[in-house]
Amino acid sequence: MSVLEYLGRYTHRVAISNGRLVRMDERTVTFRYKDYRDQNQLKEMTLPGVEFVRRLSLHILPPAFTKIRHYGILGNNQRATQVPLARTALERSRWRLESSPSEPAPKPPRESGACPRCGSEELVCLGRLDASGRFHALSGSEARLGVNAGKPPAIQDSS
Numbered sequence: 001m002s003v004l005e006y007l008g009r010y011t012h013r014v015a016i017s018n019g020r021l022v023r024m025d026e027r028t029v030t031f032r033y034k035d036y037r038d039q040n041q042l043k044e045m046t047l048p049g050v051e052f053v054r055r056l057s058l059h060i061l062p063p064a065f066t067k068i069r070h071y072g073i074l075g076n077n078q079r080a081t082q083v084p085l086a087r088t089a090l091e092r093s094r095w096r097l098e099s100s101p102s103e104p105a106p107k108p109p110r111e112s113g114a115c116p117r118c119g120s121e122e123l124v125c126l127g128r129l130d131a132s133g134r135f136h137a138l139s140g141s142e143a144r145l146g147v148n149a150g151k152p153p154a155i156q157d158s159s
Contacts, residue, residue, distance in 0.1 A: 015059035024049075 022030040022044055029052040035043050047055070073082035090096060114121050127137040 015056055028052075 016031060020032045022032055024030070027049055028046050029049055030044055030046040031052075032042055032044055035041050073079065073086055125138055127135050129135055
């Protein structure tokens with residue numbers, strides 16, 4: 001319900017209504033606002049005119065965006081009755097998708113560490129290619145790879 005409350009509160013309003021403007025002089029603008037962090041108390045804020053216009057301009061929509069102008073079920077006067085009705089209708093809908101847990105995908109078969117040519121379980125690595133395609137030869141102790149080897153041999157940089 002919190003998402004619906006958020007949308008209903010913010011999608012249909014202008015940045016500030018004229019009724020909230022308290023006073024204005026050559027340099028400042030004073031307006032009323034509701035402080036939600038302080039038990040929804042109405043307070044007044046005075047800002048320099050330039051800052052007020054800057055904050056107001058943050059609410060100007062970019063090109064090709066349009067403000068929602070209809071109210072529908074999320075409008076303040078409809079939400080309390082229409083949203084529960086919509087949820088009930090969705091529960092009974094024949095188009096409703098059941099969300100059931102799917103079976104996990106089977107694990108791919110473990111690749112054998114055996115040589116595809118001779119079937120030997122002990123492979124000998126002659127070297128590695130780096131990202132640029134250069135070959136780096138490995139020493140004898142690094143070249144032996146058993147099936148249960150812990151980690152691949154490190155690449156030795158010959159440059």
